[in-house]
Amino acid sequence: MVDMELPPEDLTREVADFVRGHLTDLDLSERMIADNLGVSTAQLRDLAAATQFDLDRWIxxxxxxxxxxxxxxxxxxxxxxxxxxxxxxxxxxxxxxxxxxxxxxxxxxxxxxxxxxxxxxxxxxxx
Structure with a gap:
């Protein structure tokens, strides 16, 4: 699980690593990522907005x-x-x-x- 106080660039790296490790998983979703990294989906959305990053399109x-x-x-x-x-x-x-x-x-x-x-x-x- 990821520390909820991680700087945005570290959380971004954790998200990217998790996604790359689960690309072929049909159940890969924002909820799955958040649950596995110990953050809320709202935190993921905030991170995406702050970094102008579209998680779904990147996946x-x-x-x-x-x-x-x-x-x-x-x-x-x-x-x-x-x-x-x-x-x-x-x-x-x-x-x-x-x-x-x-x-x-x-x-x-x-x-x-x-x-x-x-x-x-x-x-x-x-x-």
């Missing part, structure tokens, strides 16, 4: 980054239900968020990335 962005990286390494076609692995409970919402963020659908990204990085050539060994 989505981190989950999308996780999905983007995983899809780039995936060598077989993707199934929308995989979105649950990255913390998205709604595959349609995942597809919409991914496409908005990256300008390409998850399936198109996976196809392009797998063509650029065939399974016999690791990403770090590009020509």
């Amino acid at each position: 989505v962005a981190e989950r999308l980054r996780l999905a983007h990286d995983a899809l780039a390494r995936q060598t077989v076609g993707w199934d929308p239900e995989q979105s649950r692995r990255w913390g998205f409970g709604n595959p349609s919402l995942f597809i919409e968020e991914f496409t908005t963020a990256y300008g390409i659908s998850p399936s198109d990204w996976q196809q392009i990335a797998s063509a650029e990085h065939p399974p016999d050539r690791p990403h770090h060994e590009r020509p």
